[in-house]
Amino acid sequence: MCTQEAFQAQRSQLVGLLVSGSLEGFESVLDWLLSWDVLSWEDYEGLSVLGLPLSHLARRLLDTVWNKGAWACEQLLAAVQEARADGPSPELRGHWDPHSSHPARDLQSHRPAIVRRLCSHVEGVLDRAQERGFVSPYECDEIRLPVFTPSQRARRLLDLATVKVNGLAAFLLQHVQELPVSRTLPFKALCQVPPPARPHVARPLLCLPDAACTKYMSKLRATVSAQSRFLSTYDGAENLCLEEIYTENVLEIRTEVGAAEPPQKSPAALGLEDLFSTRGHLNEDADTVLVVGEAGSGKSTLLQQLHLQWATGRDFQEFLFVFPFSCRQLQCIAKPLSVRTLLFEHCCWPDVGQQEVFQFLLDHPDRVLLTFDGFDEFRFRFTDRERHCSPTDPTSVQTLLFNLLQGNLLKNARKVLTSRPDAVSAFLRKYVRTELTLKGFSEDGIELYLRKCHREPGVADRLVGLLRATSALHGLCHLPVFSWMVSKCHQELLLQGGGSPKTTTDMYLLILQHFLLHGAPPDSARRGLGPGLLRARLPTLLHLGRLALWGLGTSCYVFSTPQLQAAHVDSEDVSLGFLVHAKRGAPGSTAPLEFLHITFQCFFAAFYLALSAELPPSLLRHVFRRRGPGGPLLARLRAALCVPGSRREEGSVATLLREAEPHNLQITAAFLAGLVSREHRVLLAECQASEKALLRRQACARRCLARSLREHFQAIPPAVPGEAKSMHAMPGFVWLIRSLYEMREEQLAREAVRGLNVGHLKLTFCGVGPAECAALAFVLRHLRQPVALQLDHNSVGDVGVEQLLPCLGVCKALYLRDNNISDRGICKLIEHALHCEKLQKLALFNNKLTDGCAHSMARLLGCRRNFLALRLGNNRITAAGAQVLAQGLRANASLQFLGFWGNKVGDEGAQALAEAVGGHQSLKWLSLVGNDIGSAAARALASMLEKNVALEELCLEENHLQDEGVCFLAEGLKSNSSLKVLKLSNNRVTCLGAEALLKALERNDTILEVWLRGNSFSPEEMERLSHRDARLLL
DSSP, X not given: XXXXXXXXXXXXXXXXXXXXXXXXXXXXXXXXXXXXTSSOHHHHHHTOOTTSOHHHHHHHHHHHHHHTOHHHHHHHHHHHHHHHOSSOXXXXXXXXXXXXXXXXXXXXXXXXXXXXXXXXXXXXXXXXXXXXXXXXXXXXXXXXXXXXXXXXHHHHHHHHHHHOXXXXXXXXXHHHHTSOOOSSOSSOOSOSOOOOOOOOOOOOOOOOOOHHHHHHHHHHHHHHHHHHSEEEOSSSSOXXXXXXXXXXXXXXXXXXXXXXXXXXXXXXXXXXXGTTOSSSOSOTTOOEEEEEOXXXXXXXXXXXXXXXXXXXXXXXXXXXXXXXXXXXXHTTOOSOBXXXXXXXXXXXXXXXXXXXXXXXXXXXXXXXXXXXXXXXXXXXXXXXXXXXXXXSSOBXXXXXXXXHHHXXXXXXXXXXXXXXXXXXXXXXXXXXXXXXXXXXXXXXXXXXXXXXXXXXXXXXXXXXXXXXXXXXXXXXXXSHHHHHHHHHXXXXXXXXXXXXXXXXXXXXXXHHHHHHHHTSXXXXXXXXXXXHHHHHTHHHHHXXXXXXXXXXXXXXXXXXHHHHHHTTOOHHHHTTSSEEEOSSOOXXXXXXXXXXXXHHHHHHHHHHHHHOTTSOGGXXXXXXXXXXXXXXXXXXXXXXXXXXXXXXXXXXXXXXXXXXXXXXXXXXXXXXXXXXXXXXXXXXXXXXXXXXXXXXXXXXXXHHHHHHHHHHHHTSOOOOTTSOOEEEOOHHHHHHXXXXXXXXXXXXXXXXXXXXXXXXXXXXTXXXXXXXXXXXXXXXTTOSSOXXXXXXXXXXXXXHHHHHGGGGGGEEEEEOOSSOOBHHHHHHHHHHHTTOTTOOEEEOOSSBOOGGGHHHHXXXXXXXXXXXXXXXXXSOOBHHHHHHXXXXXXXXXXXXXXXXXXXXXXXXXXXXXXXXXXXXXXXXXXXXXXXXXXXXXXXXXXXXXXXXSSOOEEEOOSSOOHHHHHHHHHHHHHXXXXXXXXXXXXXXXXXXXXXXXXXXXXXXXXXXXXXXXXXXXXXXXXXXXXXXXXXXXX
16 A cells, blocks of 8 residues: 555655656546545546646645545556556457436546547537527536647537536437547656656855955945835825835735635735745746735835835845846836846946856846736736847846846746736746735734824824725725825815715815815815816816826836926926826936826826816716727827827827726726716806816716626626526626716616626635725616625635625525634624625635624524525634534524534534434535544434435544444435435444444435445545445545
């Protein structure tokens, strides 16, 4: 037998063996493991992620198998042998029952043989399946993508059959049986023995830098420290010490759906010091750490803190050299440059020994860190087509940057790249070592930041109290840029009492008021943002807006003096405070200006579109329109030649809007919708020569929003027969909803969702935070039909849950997996759900729930007579919480699905649940996987089985029932007439427990499957047991 210790000792050789063939060879190994039930479907999904390096997948497979015990390790070795075989094994020539009552299970059990038969005929099978309505044209196109080989297409068709319940699995089982068997495999998988390991070569010790390098290191630290020590408060009016004001954001490692660690946990939260952690590597050979986050989430400040920590010697001292760069400034470099030019001329120049310093950098790249901030503001899209490997030969700035990120230049030097998510392509992710998501402030982080900003007595307390009492404003403040606005405008918020901002536009108008009042006469402060104040500075605001729009259309975010003059921006306009000097300008040149944040550039562009008398309202259609085909580079050149403010204003603005980056145009559209809304129309109308023009803009915005939403709804594919119609929304749809919310018109929202006729609305991985939740609730509450709302893998949090409450009445199901939700948020949700009769399902796994929410859960079960499903997996519920929830279960007569996997209810909690389920008349599925359950709980569950007449599936994997517990369960099965599936995998069961189950099965004709994978059986014992009763799945 293969022990786990021996398996682990051969790990390096096994990795080499698994990666020595092709990806198809690796997938062949997965086929065998899936067919032998070594891998669960969740394991398989986590090991089939497209785009990950084969070495990464191989290591993940070894980790997964090792966690399942010695039996699984042996099965992996057997699977490798099968995959390496040149000819088909006897098992591949076997047959199956084409009329099986469990077609999906048989497809999995005979997967290697079916892939072999299907791969040469997948096109014809797809055509027949589509003709008979089993698959949609869209699904066929996905399977037929040219990047897949025939065998990979066959696997993807089988994967689709596993999750569809419309008869596709039965069709395939019957049809594939009739196909001829290929004489040769469509690929040669793992046929080569891995090459012998290279002899270990000791890494030479780092030679000490010479005097020139030491002097340069000192100068570089001083330069970086000077650039990073102070945090400009966006407006540049004051500088705060970064060390005094910096507040940690929520930073998480990106995880894939179906990751191999069973059971799947929430993404790991990190601190800045963990930026180069060894966890979560996507590509071990890559050098780049990618940090993604929405605009205003704190990416630039995080890098600034990293630079300061290094420059002051407090952290990241494994690097001797740190070179910070801004992508928005790099793209302004027109002349070719080399690595040497980039480092020395655009960051820090060595006073002496330039050649010695550069050679040291080339010889020791592992001691070098380069940071590139704001890749989403780099006008050139990433490509790996142009290879450049010479550190001394000049090339274009985009080619230089792309080759640095790929590792063709300064290989082994670490790079950190920040970007908004929409700007990161699949091509770029291939060269990313680790991807992290910056999610802004936690609730505690918001409070800590405000207390750091306001140390005077009482001010911070009042601000924190205001936020807690105003959920809409609190939700906005999860982005640090909004927390800064609240801090900056604390007097207006606390003293004027004119109502707190609810939308993003409200907040930016408030900060605009603050800046305008700063330069206005003292008596203006009492009047606030009125038409007179706006009208007095309207020329300035329009100048800034013209400049902002021109910059968005040409991907220009740093403005030179000639560009400012072309937009008629003078020193008085600059003095308002929204344009600040750019950091890290080219040495010896006048520091250019930039908007204090990209969102302010979008706001002023929207302001110009809303109020400029030179622009017709029809231009607004370009703001809400999807980008059409065309040559973006040529169009940008045309836009660049259009001088802002020229006579051909309409044509140039249309071009600028067409060529603006989509993520910037989305922000601009939301601001524009807010500015022309009825709520702000009176304010802006006083600045217009004609109120009719503003009304026409408002009408145009309403029409454009409605049309864009109709296009989204019309693109939803029709429902597959027998399934609910579903829509998987993309981030662009979320921004349309946000624009509707900014307009705050109930009638428009009602009309907008009139065409949304879906049963399932899926918004997973869409960057949904509290602000987006408020927008969704505002719009979705007008739905006519109940909808299942899926918000898995977002940043909803407790505040976002509160924002969703208005639309809870139209939700028949709510999925909030992995959203950083605590007891406080769930208790508020349940308090509201008690009065929402349509809500029947809640999925809350992978959050931060504890026993503190158990009383609310119990009340929900006890009060709601039509509630169907409650899934609480992978939280922090213990026996105490399970006991409380069992009380609610006793009073419930409708629940059908109860999921507790991955908690710690233990024997006492399981006993309480078993007693409550004993007489339950509707519960069909109960999962207590991975809950530290032993024989005492098994005795109670056995007693439950003797009484219960409804339960059909009981999942008890990953516990320690052992033979004693299984014997108890076997006794319960003898008198049970409802259970169909009993899952006992990975419970240290031996033949003694299996014999007890066999005796019980002799008296039980109802049960269809008993899972015993990953237990303590030898191969001979497994073969003998499976022959005695095929219902034992070993």
